[in-house]
Amino acid sequence: MSSTPAIRLTGITKRFAGVTAVDAVDLDVQSGEFFSMLGPSGSGKTTMLRLVAGFEQPTSGSIELFGDDVTSRPAFQRDVSTVFQDYALFPHMSVLDNVAYGLRVRGIKAARRREMAMQALEAVRLAHTAQRKPAQLSGGQRQRIALARASVVEPKVLLLDEPLGALDLKLREQMQVELKQVQRDLGITFLFVTHDQEEALSLSDRVAVFNEGRIEQLGTPRELYENPASRFVADFVGTSNVFAADHAQKVLGRQGEFSIRPERLQVAAVPQASAGHSAAGTVLETIYVGSAVRCVVELDAGPRVTVLQRNDRDMGGEHLRGKRVHVMWHEEDVVVLSSSVA
Numbered sequence: 001m002s003s004t005p006a007i008r009l010t011g012i013t014k015r016f017a018g019v020t021a022v023d024a025v026d027l028d029v030q031s032g033e034f035f036s037m038l039g040p041s042g043s044g045k046t047t048m049l050r051l052v053a054g055f056e057q058p059t060s061g062s063i064e065l066f067g068d069d070v071t072s073r074p075a076f077q078r079d080v081s082t083v084f085q086d087y088a089l090f091p092h093m094s095v096l097d098n099v100a101y102g103l104r105v106r107g108i109k110a111a112r113r114r115e116m117a118m119q120a121l122e123a124v125r126l127a128h129t130a131q132r133k134p135a136q137l138s139g140g141q142r143q144r145i146a147l148a149r150a151s152v153v154e155p156k157v158l159l160l161d162e163p164l165g166a167l168d169l170k171l172r173e174q175m176q177v178e179l180k181q182v183q184r185d186l187g188i189t190f191l192f193v194t195h196d197q198e199e200a201l202s203l204s205d206r207v208a209v210f211n212e213g214r215i216e217q218l219g220t221p222r223e224l225y226e227n228p229a230s231r232f233v234a235d236f237v238g239t240s241n242v243f244a245a246d247h248a249q250k251v252l253g254r255q256g257e258f259s260i261r262p263e264r265l266q267v268a269a270v271p272q273a274s275a276g277h278s279a280a281g282t283v284l285e286t287i288y289v290g291s292a293v294r295c296v297v298e299l300d301a302g303p304r305v306t307v308l309q310r311n312d313r314d315m316g317g318e319h320l321r322g323k324r325v326h327v328m329w330h331e332e333d334v335v336v337l338s339s340s341v342a
Contacts, residue, residue, distance in 0.1 A: 004067045006031040006157055006189040007052060012061035014047055021047040023213035024061070029191060031066070034183050036192040038200040039210030040236065046161060048210070049193045053159050054078045066156060081150035082159040087142045089134040095121070095145055096130040102153040120152035121145075123185055124178070140171045144178060151186055158183075160192045164199065176202055197237045201225060209233050225261075231337050234259040241265070241305040242337070250301040251279050257337040262308035264333035267295055267325045275328030281305075283320045295320060297327055 007029040014022040022044045029035045037045040050056040052063060054075030063071045070078050081102070089098050100117035108116070121127040124144040134142055143163060150158055164172045164179070180203055183190050194200050200207045201221040209216045209224065209232075217229040228234035231242055240259040243251060248258050271278035281299035288311070295307040305327060 004031070005029055005064070006033065006066060007035075007191065008062075008064040008067075009048075009052075010062045010064075012048070012051060012063065013059045014044075014051060014056060015059045020213050022051070022058075025213075025215060027208060027215065027218075029189060031189055032187055034180070034190045034192065034203055034205045036194060036200040036204040036207045037210055038194055038197060038207050038237070039216075040195055043210035044213040045193050045195075045210045049082075049159055049161055049191065052157070052191060053080055053082050079156040080159055081153055081155040081157075082161065083143075083146050083150045083163045085162045085165045087134070087146045089142060089145060089149075091134055093133070094130065095126070095132050095134065095137070098134065098145060099149045099152055102149060106153065116152055117148075120148040123151070124148045124182060138171075139167050140175050140178075143167065143175060144182075147179070147182060151182075151188070155188065157189045157191060158186075160190060162193055162195070164194075164196075172199070179203060201237070209237060211236075227335055228259060229338050231257060231259070234335070234337060239306065239308075241303075243303060247301065247303040251299060251303065252277075252334060254334075259335045259337055260305075260329055260333055262294070262306045263292075264329055265305065265307040265309075266328045267297065267307050267309060267320070268328065269323070269325060271326040271328060276330045278326045278328040280324065280326055283323050283325055286320050293320075295325075297325060299327065 005028040009025055009027040012022055012025045037048055039045045047056065051058055054073060058071065062069055065079060096117050099120050100113040103113040103116055118127060121130055124147055126141060126144055129137060129141065164175050167175060176199060192203065204221055206220055207224055208218045211232050217224060217233045224233060224237050228237060234240040234242055239262055241262065243258045245257060248254050248256060252258060266275065279299050279301060281297040283295055284298050285296040287294040291311055292308050293311050295309060296304060297307060298304050307327060
């Protein structure tokens with residue numbers, strides 16, 4: 001990777017009618033990185049993408065692309081392309097003409113346009129659809145065409161605004177694989193916006209978790225999941241059992257705020273010495289989720305916890321409902337949480 005960041009944001013703030021959508025954000029995205037901005041609606045992630053694209057101007061702060069300050073430049077003068085959730089394909093044009101449109105705007109001659117557009121279609125494995133209209137394609141194919149159209153102009157950075165949000169679950173999972181492969185093949189920087197934590201974890205080299213206009217935590221998918229820095233991240237990135245001050249003292253024997261992931265807990269009728277720690281409770285509900293069984297246990301010490309246990313023949317599921325059990329964990333599975341964003 002180049003030593004100069006593909007994107008450098010310094011002190012970026014954006015206000016709309018007195019509301020601070022982005023609050024003094026500093027961020028470097030490296031060249032060739034698949035970088036995701038993850039957060040709930042209203043957290044500032046989409047506004048940040050629009051600022052990088054040039055669709056919005058920051059209230060304060062600076063934006064650099066590969067060391068070049070583009071803060072005051074309009075969108076068409078920035079070497080970026082954007083892929084939107086609704087594809088934004090022209091319905092009256094063929095797939096080939098859709099992909100070649102940006103080249104035509106740039107004055108590329110017809111023969112060269114066609115050659116470059118076909119190469120982009122081959123990169124997303126859709127060259128055979130060149131003469132079809134967008135309406136003749138599936139949702140996943142249209143998304144790949146939108147990706148080809150955005151990448152054919154050879155931008156330095158590709159911006160993706162919830163590009164898989166309109167797809168059903170099965171197709172979304174397939175497209176996640178496609179998207180990662182395309183990014184590796186193209187070798188360009190992807191800046192990806194999503195509210196889907198599983199999507200962010202599966203696709204990204206690094207993720208910035210946004211909350212109330214600020215970055216709550218920045219790290220690799222593994223770092224975010226295994227070591228959430230705050231209660232917000234623990235709750236938003238996956239599912240977590242959070243022990244606040246009073247329950248932490250009663251159950252864990254420690255002061256502060258902590259979390260334990262459901263898959264790090266186990267339930268059994270009798271505590272096992274090898275587990276390290278355990279707490280007694282009653283199973284309120286069991287939920288069959290295919291490869292695992294999710295058990296909701298009311299601990300005697302007060303809090304309700306969720307345990308995700310592998311679904312084997314002995315575990316079953318419904319027979320545990322209402323039963324007394326021991327919830328067990330290892331000391332290394334307890335994560336210390338810092339205070340949330342002020």
